Amino acid sequence: VCAEAYNPDDEDEDSEPRVVHPKTDEQRCRLQEACKDILLFKNLDQEQLSQVLDAMFERKVQPQEHVIDQGDDGDNFYVIERGSYDIFVARDGQTRCVGRYDNHGSFGELALMYNTPRAATIVATTEGSLWGLDRVTFRRIILKNNAKKRKTYELFIESVPLLKSLELSERMKIVDVIGEKTYQDGERIISQGDKADSFYIVESGEVKILIKSKTVTGKDANQEVEIARCHKGQYFGELALVTNKPRAASAYAVGEVKCLVMDIQAFERLLGPCMDIMKRNITHYEEQLVALFGSSMDLTNPGN
Numbered sequence: 490v491c492a493e494a495y496n497p498d499d500e501d502e503d504s505e506p507r508v509v510h511p512k513t514d515e516q517r518c519r520l521q522e523a524c525k526d527i528l529l530f531k532n533l534d535q536e537q538l539s540q541v542l543d544a545m546f547e548r549k550v551q552p553q554e555h556v557i558d559q560g561d562d563g564d565n566f567y568v569i570e571r572g573s574y575d576i577f578v579a580r581d582g583q584t585r586c587v588g589r590y591d592n593h594g595s596f597g598e599l600a601l602m603y604n605t606p607r608a609a610t611i612v613a614t615t616e617g618s619l620w621g622l623d624r625v626t627f628r629r630i631i632l633k634n635n636a637k638k639r640k641t642y643e644l645f646i647e648s649v650p651l652l653k654s655l656e657l658s659e660r661m662k663i664v665d666v667i668g669e670k671t672y673q674d675g676e677r678i679i680s681q682g683d684k685a686d687s688f689y690i691v692e693s694g695e696v697k698i699l700i701k702s703k704t705v706t707g708k709d710a711n712q713e714v715e716i717a718r719c720h721k722g723q724y725f726g727e728l729a730l731v732t733n734k735p736r737a738a739s740a741y742a743v744g745e746v747k748c749l750v751m752d753i754q755a756f757e758r759l760l761g762p763c764m765d766i767m768k769r770n771i772t773h774y775e776e777q778l779v780a781l782f783g784s785s786m787d788l789t790n791p792g793n
Contacts, residue, residue, distance in 0.1 A: 508544040508626050520545060520620055523570040527595050528752055529631055531668035532638055537630050544626040550613040556596075559610045563600025565621040566631075569593055572617015577610040589614075594754060601627045602635070602665060639664050642749070649690055649722045651763055659759065666755040672742035678726075681739045685729030688756045691719050694746030698725060700738040713739065727767050730756055 512520065520542055524530055530538060550556060550572060557567075559579055569590055576588040576596075587609070590596065600607050601624050622631075642664045646652055652660055669692065672678055678689065681701055689696075699713035716738065719725050729736045730753055751759075760767075 507540065508623055510544065510546040512547075516547060517542070519570060520547075523568050523593075523620055526593070527568055528666060528668035528750065528755075529566075529595065529598060531670075532634055533630070537634065541622060541626065541630055545620045545622050548619045548621050550617045550619060552613055552615055554613045556611040556613060556619065557607050557609075559607050561607045563597060563604075563607060564624055566595065566597045566601055566624075566627050567611075568595045568620045568622075570618040570620060572619075573614045574617070575612050575614055577612060578608070579610070584610075588754070588757070590754075594752075598627075598631075598666075602632065635665050642667070645692065645722075645749075649724070651690075651724055651766055654766070655762055659762070663751070663755075663759055666759070667749045667751050670748050670750050672746045672748065674742055674744050676742045676746075678740040678742060678746075678748065679736050679738075681736050683736045685726065685736055686753050687726060688724065688730055688751045688753075688760070689726045689740070690724045690749045690751075691721055692747040692749050693721055695720055695743040696725060696740050696746055696748075697743050698738050698740050718743070727756075727770075731764065731767050 524542065524545075530541065533541065545568070547570075548556075548567075556574065557563075559577070569592065571592050573592070574590045574596075575586050576590070577584050578587050579585075590611075596609075596611055597607075599605065639661065643661075646660050646664055652663065655663075667690075672694075678696065679685075679687075681699075696719040697715050698717040698719065699715050701711060701713050719740075725740055726736075728734075728738075
C-alpha cells in the first residue's frame with residue numbers, strides 16, 4: 490500500500506483559503522451535539538474545533554443511498570447525526586456486511602489520513618443526516634494535530650505490553666484514533682451493567698476495578714468488591730467488547746487518572762491481532778472470581 494507521507498511542518502497554515510459553510514444557530518447546535526463524542530476532535534483546541542465546525546456541511550441521505558464506495562478516492566470525513574448505515578467490504582469477489590452505525594459515530598477518516606482508496610462502502614438503511622468535512626480542512630487541522638499527537642504518544646504506545654505484537658504501522662493507526670480523557674479521584678469511568686462503547690489504556694495514575702457479585706447473598710450482596718488495580722500501560726474495558734455483553738465490573742479513578750480511550754469501531758478494526766492475548770486474560774479474570782466468590786458466574790452473566 491502506498492500512503493502519502495505527511496509532514497505537518499510542510500504545510501503553511503494559511504496557504505489554503507479557509508472553508509466556511511454558513512449555518513443557522515439551530516444547525517450549529519445540532520452539529521455540536523453530533524460532534525461532542527468524536528474522538529478525532531477530542532485533542533483539538535477551541536480555535537481548531539471552531540474552524541472544523543465552520544467548515545462542516547450538512548448532507549441529508551435517503552434509504553439505500555451510497556455515502557462512500559469502496560475503492561473511490563477519499564473526499565470527505567463524515568459525522569453521523571442520525572440514521573442507520575451498513576458497512577460493506579468486498580473481498581475475493583464477495584461482499585459482506587461487516588458492521589453498522591446507528592445514529593452516532595463517524596467514518597471516512599482512513600482514506601484521508603493515509604491517502605488510500607476507500608476501504609469500505611457505507612450505505613444508508615434509513616433516511617438520515619450527516620455532517621461532512623472536506624479533505625483539505627481535515628488534513629490541515631486534524632492531521633496536523635495528529636502528527637503532534639504521534640510525537641506525544643508514540644513511545645508510550647510502544648511500551649504497552651498488549652500492543653507489542655502489533656506492527657509499527659498498526660500501532661501508529663491506534664495513536665491516530667485514540668483520545669485522552671482525565672478523571673478525578675473517585676470518579677467512575679465505567680459502570681457495571683452498562684453497554685460497552687470504549688476501551689481504555691491507563692496513561693498515568695491508578696484505576697481500581699470493582700464488582701457487585703450476584704453470587705454473594707445476604708447483607709453484602711450489593712456491596713462492591715475490589716478485584717484488581719490497573720497502572721500505567723495496563724488496559725481495562727475490553728471484556729465487554731470481546732464478549733459482546735454488558736460491563737461486568739465498574740472502574741474508578743484513584744487520584745487523578747489519565748486514560749487513552751478508543752471507541753468500539755476502532756477497537757474491532759485495529760485490535761484484531763491482540764484478541765488472543767485478551768481472551769487469555771479473560772481466563773485469568775475467571776480464576777480470580779472463583780478465588781474470591783467461588784464462582785465465575787458474574788463474568789458469564791454480567792449485570793447490575
